[in-house]
Amino acid sequence: MTRIRSTQMRSPLGRAVGLGSAKEGVEHWWRQRMTALLLVPLVVWFVIAVIGLVGADRATMVAWVKSPMPAMFLILLIIATFYHAALGLQVVIEDYIHGEGMKLATLIVMRLLCILFVLRGVLAVLKLAFAG
């Protein structure tokens, strides 16, 4: 059995898992980049679509959502946006709110709000797509 040098602060398991002192590795960073990468084409699509809908009445807007691609992209946009927002806001909250209790409370409220907005948005798109 290999002897662990006494200068090594990390346990063999810790080294194998490779999550570092933050205990979650690069997961947050990675998810932020993946949602960012997804959002670039979605934002381009959305801006062009919204400009196309300027001045449109509700019937035109609903007809647009009903055509399958917009409904799909809108749901993807809503989820990716609030996921990316939650990851970003988390870092801002961790940076500026110092009390542990207050920090945790703010994080919980922020995530809950993000989930609620995702549900409201996705349900709205589904209702428009299926009921009109």
Next chain:
Amino acid sequence: MISDPRPLSPHLQIYRWQLTSVLSILHRLSGVALAIGAILLVSWLGAASDGPQSYAAFQHFMGSWIGLVLLFGWSVALFYHTCNGIRHLWWDTGRGLELKSVYASGWTVLAATGALTIVAWAVGLNRWGP
């Protein structure tokens, strides 16, 4: 409380403004603004799904001065955060990190944000009519 006599790091206002730090702060600021602005997107879809009356009320609000100012701010933040986000993704590949390219890409992001905002609003207002 008497602080210990160790030297303090200079406060933020001591430093000279630099493009690099200003754009970094703007990225975070526009990100927070967009997180709040995303509520606008959900409100739009929610109003449409609630029915014609809600949609008319939403359209009326967005066409008002407050609505237009909000929309303008939202569009600038979106274009800036997207362009600078692409700059960040480019950095993440390990490229463009020399001081000269950092400044060049920074000015490019600002120019692109301005251009995209102008084009989007020119086309949008042209379609809107009044």
